[in-house]
Amino acid sequence: MYEHCFRLLPELLLSQLIAPSTALHGFSGESTWQVGIIELELELVDEDNKEMVRSTIVEYSVVRSYSRYNALLGHTTLQMLGAIPSIVHGLVKFPTPLGIAAISSESLDTIYSAVELTDETTKFKLRDILTTNIDVFARTKVDMTGVPREIVEHKLSANPSITPVRQKKRGLAHAWSEWLKVEVDKLVKANILREVRYQTWVANTLLVKTSDGSSQMCVDFTDINKA
Structure with a gap:
């Protein structure tokens, strides 16, 4: 596991x-x-x-x-x-009290694109590319972790002469504050975020409305972007 x-x-x-x-x-x-x-x-x-x-x-x-x-x-x-797997067929069969059961590998039935495609041939080509390379896409927060550092590593090239900025805490309504706690907790459990006791840069979290009416957690990186 x-x-x-x-x-x-x-x-x-x-x-x-x-x-x-x-x-x-x-x-x-x-x-x-x-x-x-x-x-x-x-x-x-x-x-x-x-x-x-x-x-x-x-x-x-x-x-x-x-x-x-x-x-x-x-x-x-x-x-x-008592299972018998078949890699060729993407299938596993095993006995149960109700008879022989089978588990088949799942395929992605629906793919959404941000661009409205009118040409059917282009649609099918895009679908083929995405389904063939489905393993490179992150579907959940957990999927975004675990990439070895020798493959890719990010670094902030901040100007060392600029003094770190600690933004003052911005108040939020209780309901939004509780929602943010839940979202942060998900990121911590997924090992995307970790707690830091002695902070240098401090940025506030924000709630941003998306096009579908839902809310998304963002971080105000204005100060560090300037650096």
Whole structure:
């Protein structure tokens, strides 16, 4: 199980993480130290009837590594389920009390573009490009983390002679303040933000109305942009 998925579990389950005793070794010889080990119940649910068809206890190794997946099931778990996977067909079949069940890989049925395309050929070409490269797009906040620094790293080239600016706190209505706390908490859990005790630059958060009428959290980086 990848750490970004583990951090989304309820606090009660997070506390059940056991400290690791060994490292994990890949096929190419690389090693990574586990965040921990946790036992969870794996439930397979029929989406049509909303009924559980199989369940089993799985021991997950929680690792800190980039992946667009939440978790990977190893041979031991597949064997426990009596599952037979087919990579060619993107399909896994396994027995249940109600008969043989199948899990198929999902495809993206709908893609929205900011540009209104009138030519049908162009639409199909765009759809092909996006579906073929769907793994490079971030769908949630969690998907935006974990890119290795050797691939891409950002740096602010601020003028060191400019004194850091600490903006005065701006008051917000209670409802908006609570909403912002929730949004910030999501970013912290996704490891996009982290708490800093001794700040240098301080910028206020803002609420910006989007075209669809919803609100989006932004940060007023006016001062640091000037630097």
